[in-house]
Amino acid sequence: MALLSPGRLAALHQMGATETRVLQDKPSDSYERGYAEDVDHIIPSPTLFDSLRDQHLVPDDMPAISQCATHLELLEVFHSLRNRVIQSRYLDNAFNIHPSKRIVYHRKHRRQKKVGKELRDTGFEGRREEKWKYYLNIATARFEQWIQGIDTAMNDLEIPPCGRKVLPPLDVLVVWHAFLLNPADFKEYCLKKRLQHVQKIIFPWREIHEAIDSTTWRFTVPADQAGWILQTTLLEPDLLHTLTEDSHINYLARDLLRNLSESRWYNLAANLRQANDRQSAFMQTIHAAINNQIEHRPLVENVQRQCIFVDKMHAHRWIRSPAVQGTLTRAVDKYENFLELFRLYPNKFLVPTLDVDLVWHTHQCSAELYRGFVVDRVGRFINHEDNISRGTLDTGFTSTEEWYQLRFGEQYQVCLCWYCEAILSAVEEEEVKDGGSWEAVDVEEIVERVGEEVEFCRDLEISRQKGRRLPRWKHGAGV
Incomplete structure (x- = not known):
């Protein structure tokens, strides 16, 4: 599909990064602005968490979308x-961390009195950490x-x-x-x-x-x-x-x-x-x-x-993305495929993508449920280690990508920026409306419509971070 070709995705990703930098310097002037209580465009939607009400009655085998969304919230916390x-x-x-004072004296001319200048302690911020x-x-x-x-x-x-x-x-x-x-x-x-x-x-x-x-x-x-x-x-x-x-x-x-x-x-x-x-x-x-x-x-x-x-999750900020529902739905599906690879290749070292890793982490947070599920699904317990060397991870990821594409016929590593995810979600919705066919999908219309919504949502998030008045969504526009 041309819309999802690597070249098109790369261009969309670059466009999203550029617009984010522009918005950080100066908010868009395309919207009216109000205070938090006046803004009715809420991301994530409260309905994303509806299934949390039933989680203790019948625990899901796979992590629920609402649990993954809550996990994103927790990582922001x-x-x-x-x-x-x-x-x-x-x-x-309390911890006795203070900038070190160091003064150097100099004079411009030989007869001029020396003037002291306090140097900035370049190591202070590091010590604060x-x-x-x-x-x-x-x-x-x-x-x-x-x-x-x-x-x-x-x-x-x-x-x-x-x-x-x-x-x-x-x-x-x-x-x-x-x-x-x-x-x-x-x-x-x-x-x-x-x-x-x-x-x-x-x-x-x-x-x-x-x-x-x-x-x-x-x-x-x-x-x-x-x-x-x-x-x-x-x-x-x-x-x-x-x-x-x-x-x-x-x-x-x-x-x-x-x-x-x-x-x-x-x-x-x-x-x-x-x-x-x-x-x-x-x-x-x-x-x-x-x-x-x-x-x-x-x-x-x-x-x-x-x-x-x-830090990676904060940088992607999926919890504020207009496509968060679609991103997490696809991530859970990929995680299920990822577990299937463990069953098919029992002696191989498999490495998750970032979205799969989020779902995997979510699953592991309930220790006994995770252990029982993977033993039943994979045939053995799958441990998760986060102290593996970079070289081993890179080699394992390359192999995992090859096996995933071979087994499922899908791209394993994809761009996960707001633009690409929002467009993919919109295309999937149109395919459902058209009975599974994408030939009739108006790609240009989707790109324009999604682009407006993503721009608004980025502006909304940046304004919230900067303490600015929040933009108001134009009623009747967007998804």
Whole structure:
């Protein structure tokens, strides 16, 4: 089909990238602009998440489109969280990270008095990024506290392996999510720690979606669950808020935070005498993070490796694409084919495309369901490793692409930008209307119509990020 030829897709992709850069400099003047509450063109559509209501009644074999969409939302939350940690000036002070002052003196003429000039500390921003690692050290200590508490609660209180009760604080969710994406390691950890129930947890996609503000990408644990977490596991429900804004707790923890960044010994007992129960529990968690940094390193590295995937998802921003429904539908279909390749080529090393990897990650987040499904479908358990060398991945990807095309007669690696995905979705819709035939499809009309909608959606997202007034969609236009 000419529309989907590599040359045409490349041209569309380049056009999309160019328009994005233009919009970032200056918003389009094609639309009226209003405030958020006046804008009725919502992306993603709330209907995309409708099937989350039924996920705990009859868990789908394959990951649901709504679960994949929630996963995209969650990755945006992770991206936002890391930026807020790195940009926090309070944490700069808490971890003793400051720009180094260096002054050089010079004079233009021999008789002129020397003038001092302060040089910019070019390494300061790099040192600020170290705060993310310190934050993850605390998060990992809290994760171990949470997972032990949840496992005990599931046993003693008969808490079901799904629903709001298994929704953790955001920092714990970051660590848990990355750990689940290394399923063999997670199973070994559960055996080592004698955790009997947590592998049965169905990842709480519905509760995660409800906890996310998709305008700001903030995550808020509901008040009743926050209280339950504090009572059951002694964990504050929002680590970043506690570190930066809860003055009743963080003033005692400030010295501990500095010790975390400098690996110094700390006399905890002397300071606990002046702390109340909540302060004491929080300080002991940070103290555990200091003492167990070597033991926690693999979990911290899990999260740091996943940051690469988070950044890729943020760059594609599928969750804001007008074609997100079609993108995720096609990704689930490709993932099912990808699993079929594992069955057909049991001794081969297979590498997913980015969209397939998103669905694969979504599937693995419910550990026991994933394990049972792939054993039944493929005939063996398929582990997922995220620390494989670049060269091995490139070689494996080339082979996977060849086998995929040979088996399914379809292109494996395709352009996944908004333009290409939106046009493909529109063509598929027209084919359905025309009984599966694309000969009657008006390609030029589709390209023009989709181009207008993609331009609008890009403008909408960039305006939202920049805090500008949002464009209003022209009624009667678009898909």
